[in-house]
Amino acid sequence: MTIFTLLGVSFIGALVLAFVGDRKFAPEINIVCSFASFVASIVLALQVYQDGPFVAGGKFFFIDAFSVYLVVLTSFVSMTTTIFSKPYMRRERDHGRVGHWGMRFYHAMFQLFIFAMLLCLLTNNVGVLWIAMELATLATVLLVSLYKTPTAIEAAWKYFILCGVGIAQALFGTVLLYFAAEKVLGEGGDALLWTNLSQISGQLEPTVLKLAFVFLMVGYGTKVGLVPLHNWLPDAHAEGPTPISAVLSGLLLNIALYALVRCKVLVDGSLGTHLAGNIMMGFGLLSILVASFSMLRQKDIKRMFSYSSIEHMGIATFAFGLGGPIATFGALLHMLVHSLTKSSIFFTVGHASQMHDTQEMSKIRGLIRGNPLVGWGLMLGVMSIVGMPPFGVFTSEFLILTATMKDAPLMTPFLLLGLGVAFAALLRRVQPMVSGHIPSWQHPLKASHVPVILHMVLVLVIGLYMPNFLSRWFHMAVELLK
């Protein structure tokens, strides 16, 4: 029942907001819908926490510790993003960057996007997972081009085409998976259910499964933004409105990684080898290195942080590929803290670029004096994302590094090099932006600070002291992903 509420709220929210359009209270409806989703997700999480994983809706839905933690994260970040987007989008509207139709579209598509992501996480069917993933892409394509500038349209077109191609490979992979499963389970919808697939994983045909994983890896890997399939990501993040950058980076990448990890567990579980894990480690490490070096030469602030997202997704992919309890625990924690930190960084970046009317880093100066909360928010966010203690990212990266030294010592120098370069690249750019005098072109801004403070406090708390329920939750997920 909770599942239907959870999905229904965002779906009905999308319809209502399409009708409400650009009325004055549209942002409030958006916030209320996201808040309701968040409450429903907490209820769902408590159910899973007490009773363990369960199927619902005639086996159509399946929830376990892994998916429910991402459900809570998704609804939480989308809720804070709606709070942030209220003043942000109002200002964009007042400055004429978005029109009447643009606002209607923005609110409706935002909720549809949330719906699609939740469906990805809740469904038990590999095919429906693909459909929901494509729906999430389609919902965000037009949001990326919301400003209708030539660059925004170019970015959105690139996003549409590249992700369309990528996700088509994933569908071919799904067909192959169905082909292998159908031999054991017989025809019909049952052969594509995660719950059935995991039971018979030992009997699936290995050659077909290997081939399927390669296609699934390329397909969902494109959506995760793994190098060399990442070309769409910096453009889409930099050209879209900032609330969309925040949810793309903080949520959609996680969802794609979720799909990939589920496939990996299935394939490695049935092959009894470490093939899928090795492929993921390779892609992950390459992403970390390429993204951290690319960060060095960025001028646009949102572009730089989108490369940082590629790097962090690379770290999580690498850790999931490595496997083992410590690395998996670290990867799960990393997905959580990265999502919280990165969306909070995008919130402050959005405010900073509105204060200076530009996204160029060389023109953003004196943030701490101009608006202490925005300045410190950005500074602390960056300290957190580069992995400084005592923030949560430090904990997760430390766990992953420890596991790497133990299980794959040869990879450690590359991992450290990537982390080091990213550290240098980000701090070098951010330090002059937050310090110094207020430039003449900066203007004051009424910002919404609640989301940033909320996210940063959570990341700090997780870094200092991991609550008992969270670690138990992660242990449950680690058991599932073994």
Add this chain to the structure above:
Amino acid sequence: MSISLAAQINSILAALILLTAFGLLVQRRIYGLLHLFAWQGLFLSISTAVVGFVAEKHHLYISSLITLVLKVIVLPYILHVLIMRLKIHREIETVVNVPITMLIGIALVIFSYSLTSPIRELSTHVTKSTIAVALATVLLGLLMMITRRHAVTQIIGFLSMENGLFFAATSATYGMPLVVELGVGLDILIAAFIFGIFFFHINTAFDSLDVEQMARLKEED
């Protein structure tokens, strides 16, 4: 209809689908592309129905009907309206290096055959020989999206890839579960509306639908 006859009919249809995929790769006229795409959809639809008949899988009739409505009627119609509205029906695209593109295409077909050989060995279906053609259609669509620079052409390449995927689903597994096929169809329909909107945006922003002009977003040093 005997099984071997159906398998032969299906092979002929597979060959025709592959032929249209090659045709799409080098066709320069926008309208020519549209017609070829509609033909490909028709062959796909007939092939799905034939497989459904011979294997007695009745849900394949629905799948065939979806293909017929979507790929032969609705999408070509939407594209036709867009092409008329945007006044690009006379446009002729310059296609560079036709012989090389064709050679790469042939290489892709051979690659598909070698890649899918384990599946052909395992499959017990009458359609098992066509799975390689399905993968080849997907890859040729991909090649088309890479080599061509016109927005409409890229979209037709994208849709032709989807045709290949549907074909793969029918030939490897007698079709995906119905809920999945319906969902995929719905996604394609939504995608059609989105690229329709896009064509207008691109046309306004760049004064043409040539994607070559989209080169502003580059890595800067």
